[in-house]
Amino acid sequence: MEEKKIRILMAKPGLDGHDRGIKVVSRALRDAGMEVIYTGLHQTPEQIVEAAIQEDVDAIGLSILSGAHTTLFPKIMELLKKNKVEAAVFGGGIIPEEDVPAMKKIGVSGVFGPGTNTEDIIKFVKENAKKKK
């Protein structure tokens, strides 16, 4: 009796303390039957990647509203690659439209801004977590 669950890490890199959004999304993913590991605020890229390794997650959700995504996301993606973490990565918070192509280019496969329907995020996670072996 196989009981595979989607495990997902939800983290807030950087220094902003706005965690309403990530909590709403975490809750929605939980209600969609996933196991959500929430690491809380002020996570360094190293902490996030280490947690992703130890928890062996299928996906990683990053919420950032400080504007530091152009520095923090590349750093996180680089560390994930270095440690051969296969999880799908998506971002949310305040990420300006013009930064989205650059985020996608470094491997952030989904970017979800304010007003996103949680159903869309659930769908994204289900589809992208499957790709991981």
Place this chain on the structure above:
Amino acid sequence: MREEDLTAKLLKGDRRAAAKLITTIENNPRDAKKVMREVYRHTGRAQIVGITGPPGSGKSTLIDRLTSEFRKRGKTVGVIAVDVSSPFSGGAFLGDRIRMKNLSTDSGVFIRSMATRGCMGGLARATCDAIKILDAFGKDVILVETVGTGQDEVDIINAAHTSIVVTVPGLGDEIQAIKAGTMEIADIFVVNKADREGADMAVSELRAMLDLADKRGWKPPVVMTAAIEGTGIAGLVDRINEHYKYLKDNDLLKPWLKRRAEMEIVNIAKDIVARDVAEMKKSDAYKKLLEEIVEKKIDPHSAADKIMKMVKKGAGRKG
């Protein structure tokens, strides 16, 4: 990757292998068997400590501080934090890492969050196997946090050498302390948040309750901590080590291993039967029996006997 290769890597201290093996044993009992066949003989070195108590009593923060203290004393630490799965969606919100931020980049620490996935007793089905993986991985001390318990989640007593029951001031009077269940399993009591009003009262009530008990053997100490401030933590680690030494000095480790083995094989056997019964539910014979019960041709007990006969014949069993 094959389980054998992962096990070889695990024994060399590869944390990705440890993480992947825990996922494997969580997801599929048949694969768990394969993994444990390799891993089990490499276990038995770690000191295992269970921490249980009501939600919000500060278990995760306590584990964070205990881990730092064990690290200071030169020990490597594995943490398994169990939280509940939703009985409705099957999902879970695992938030214990929030309190353990300072540990996450220490290479001497490995933290894994686990959801109960419908298992009762305060632990997940795979918790005992996950403990063994961290043991074989080489962690000196393994701290296991149970789900926030009510009064009946006592499986930890068989999974850990030392069981700590955490309480906080103001939860109830001595009548609560006398009750059965979790209160009976403590090797050490911790009154956490001891900077709050009522801590002394909670301690004296616990001590009074303990005075009513059998005086032979280990007498559970009552330790005051304020985990956020870090007070009382070094003393608590001393008590934990004293209890472990007590088990060793009195030849109690082997009886404990037997108790754990008994819990495990009974649980695993129950699991196998549950899987076989679930398999049986797909059969036409099962559907026919349901109809017969509805039509009062057979009673549920006799029908269950028939089902068990079918299960015993081996229909539906694989691996």
